[in-house]
Amino acid sequence: MDVTSELYEGTLDCVHCGLCLSDCPTYLDTGRETSSPRGRIYLMRGVAEGQIELGPGVADELHLCLGCRACESVCPSGVRYGALLERAREQLVDAGLRKGQGPRLERLLLRSLLARPARLHAFISAIGIVRALRLDRLARRLLPAALANAQALLPPIPPSPLRAPLPSWTPAVGERRGRVALLEGCVMRELYGAVGRATIAVLTRNGFEVVVPEGQACCGALHAHAGDLSFARSLAERNVVAFTEQGGAPYDAVVTHSAGCGAAMKESGGWLPGRSDGLAALTRDICEWLDESGLVAEPGRLELRVCYDDPCHLVHAQGIADAPRRLLSAIPGLELVPHAGASDCCGAAGTWSLGHPEMSARILDAKLDAIEAASPAVLTSGNPGCLMQLRAGVEARGLAIRVAHPIELLAEAYGMAVPGQR
Ligand code: SF4
């Protein structure tokens, strides 16, 4: 970090007002100023000015941050905390401060597994076999802690048809209103194939032809959050080609069904200035796109009491809170019930929960208390990490609450049963 860098300039936007402190989960948990947004910005600035040594203490505080970006939503000075954090973490990697077994394993898994669809598919299949043979307890004892935690968080592995690639083209139903591309995602494809199929079904039912372009890559969000910005840039470059430079006529939108992927694609202009701006401008979350373009097909009745929990990377990173609620409210019979702290982080935060299981559990507990008090039949959220964390929490408490993506409920309201859907 140096005083001429974009990172340093960004830290100067902070006026130290402290308005973000009461929204920061790590500050609330620890009570430490250095674990707050203001404290972390002060550390970044101090390092750039040569007042603070870039060492393990700074690295620990920057990696204790969930990257939830709740601080951005309340900041009166418009500090772009998420971008600062990504760049600061990249510098920790460059300075050799991410060396232990955990960071090495994380980098290896993100680069060599998550971004390689065939390997990820084989890995998830292997987990399915281990579970079917009831060897998961043994695996938990043998695996490194972070991997064991990850294995325990995964939902039931979907049946093979739901893990197959999405169709490359699906025509619009009825009058065609436009043509959109869909980012299939890595975790979404392997663990939430029902959501991908529901997304296509709802889009086509509302007049959109859906293309799933070849050559698309993982969005790079988790790589960027881990400080591996160079790899995130290489993935963004592949997506620029797949979504904006091939496939004939331009798309009306590039739709994502994962809040984390959507935020990464919208912000990829910062990773590849001048190169990814077109892709960033085209990207829409599925709820945002349907809300913006309007539903032309009338949903059927669903007599359900439903809570909607905001994914951080939808509400704080993309500023989208109302669109999913409006869509759910458009379903006749569905009662949308509010719960306290709906826009607070659930404690998943990508791979963060794997390295901080105790704090993650405390954050999740507060969320589950509020959800339990609201007593819904279905809890909805639009991000794979949140869906996994919430499902695991609901199951651990023995609550009779189904956890689903909002688009799954909309698909059900259209009478579209996805085979094998949970
Ligand atoms: S991103 Fe979340 S955890 Fe990190 S400083 Fe901001 S509010 Fe706190």
Ligand code: SF4
């Ligand atoms: S709210 Fe914004 S300006 Fe105020 S301390 Fe937090 S980051 Fe700085």
